[in-house]
Amino acid sequence: MSDTPPDRLSANPDSPFYDAAAMERGVGVRFKGVEKNNVDEYCVSEGWVRVTAGKTVDRKGNAMTIKLQGEVVPYFRDEAPSE
Template sequence: MSDTPPDRLALDPRSPYHDAAVIERGVGVRFNGQERDNVEEYSVSEGWIRVQVGRSRDRRGNPMTIKVKGTVEPYFIEPA
């Protein structure tokens, strides 16, 4: 496995961008210079993250999300 996180990653197992091995290793996201821990999906090349909107759910029971544009910097979380 490489030392750089993938360009696009999603937490939802139904997504084609879901990678369980990478998520298990631990990926952190720095968005516009701030650490974010509520990121559902990100894309470095397109410059956006998808975050959950409160506790709202859609009609299928999935969390409601919004896409926020900015600078995305993913990194692997080092084990303590």
């Protein structure tokens, strides 16, 4: 696995953009220069993040999200595992 997080990543296992290896390693996101801890999904090339909207859920029990536009900088929280 490279030292660069994926361009697009989702925390939802049902999403096609879910990456278990990246999630296990821990990905942090800086949005507009501010550390965000409630990011559900992000896309660097398109410049957006989806953040959870409090404790609100939809009728299927999934967290409600809000899409925000701006500069997205993902990073890995820990070092790459050495082989």
